[in-house]
Amino acid sequence: MKKGIFLLVLATVLWGGNYICGRFLGGALPATLLNTIRWGISTLILWGLMSFKKKQFPIFTKWKELLILGFFGVFAFSTLNYLGLKSLSASYAGMISAGIPIAILLFTPFFLKQKISLKSWIGAIVSISGVILLVQGKHTAASQASVMGIIEIILSCLAWGIYTVLGKRYGAKLDPLTMTAGASFYGTILSALSCIGTVDLNMIHMDAAAWMAILYVSTLASVVAFVAWTAGVEMVGPALAAPFINLLPVWTVVFGILLLNEQLSAITLTGGIITMIGAVLATYKTTEKRLLKHSQ
Numbered sequence: 001m002k003k004g005i006f007l008l009v010l011a012t013v014l015w016g017g018n019y020i021c022g023r024f025l026g027g028a029l030p031a032t033l034l035n036t037i038r039w040g041i042s043t044l045i046l047w048g049l050m051s052f053k054k055k056q057f058p059i060f061t062k063w064k065e066l067l068i069l070g071f072f073g074v075f076a077f078s079t080l081n082y083l084g085l086k087s088l089s090a091s092y093a094g095m096i097s098a099g100i101p102i103a104i105l106l107f108t109p110f111f112l113k114q115k116i117s118l119k120s121w122i123g124a125i126v127s128i129s130g131v132i133l134l135v136q137g138k139h140t141a142a143s144q145a146s147v148m149g150i151i152e153i154i155l156s157c158l159a160w161g162i163y164t165v166l167g168k169r170y171g172a173k174l175d176p177l178t179m180t181a182g183a184s185f186y187g188t189i190l191s192a193l194s195c196i197g198t199v200d201l202n203m204i205h206m207d208a209a210a211w212m213a214i215l216y217v218s219t220l221a222s223v224v225a226f227v228a229w230t231a232g233v234e235m236v237g238p239a240l241a242a243p244f245i246n247l248l249p250v251w252t253v254v255f256g257i258l259l260l261n262e263q264l265s266a267i268t269l270t271g272g273i274i275t276m277i278g279a280v281l282a283t284y285k286t287t288e289k290r291l292l293k294h295s296q
Helices: 002-027 031-052 063-084 090-111 118-139 144-170 177-193 208-236 238-260 268-283 289-296
Strands: none
Touching: 002 063, 002 090, 002 208, 002 238, 031 063, 031 177, 031 208, 063 144, 063 177, 090 118, 090 144, 090 238, 090 268, 118 268, 144 177, 177 208, 238 268
């Protein structure tokens, strides 16, 4: 159990680092090119893992499912994140992303036909009110660019919500590694296509630190975090693992302050805390219910 919890926490730490690198790389690469390079490298590593485990790669037989997952989870989510981080601090973007569990909750009835409890809906309302407070706090002194950044981060949360719910739906036929590798493959292609006519050499400003950041997001924040999260979920069960995703904005804020010297206003911090409280309330299950679900 302790090892599983450690792996879940490790995954959120590594994902938190992705926001820091995304912010750092904002001036080095266009978002679409950054996403293409990141997931191109990740795809090669994931293919290697699949070959090592002697798994079949159904990129043609399951192309529709993998293309949809690649669009929402790799292309839309990551690209929108990197676009938003060009004008928003990593801490601020991370706190908006605390609403990801709510996005998952909102799409669950539509794609999985599952009923949502009243407690979860109350949590969703609380979390959404926190995001509204975050947006309002930023809007008081926002430029047009930062307003667009807020919209891009919110849209990225919705994209990840759809990806997660569809991943659960397709999970009956595809294992997590295959889904991630397939989504990475098609997401990389979509990202590469989006670079056509939108990227030129004058927009690229890479140095040694930028290449290190690319290496991080392509390996630790992608493949290693995925492996750690998947292993952790298998050890403790999905019901126990779900609330740990709420640690992501916490790490993002901590890293943003320590590594990028970012500062938070009182209203921004309050909005972030409310968003996280709502997300925890919406996804938290009592120990008794968790253990019952884990034992089934």
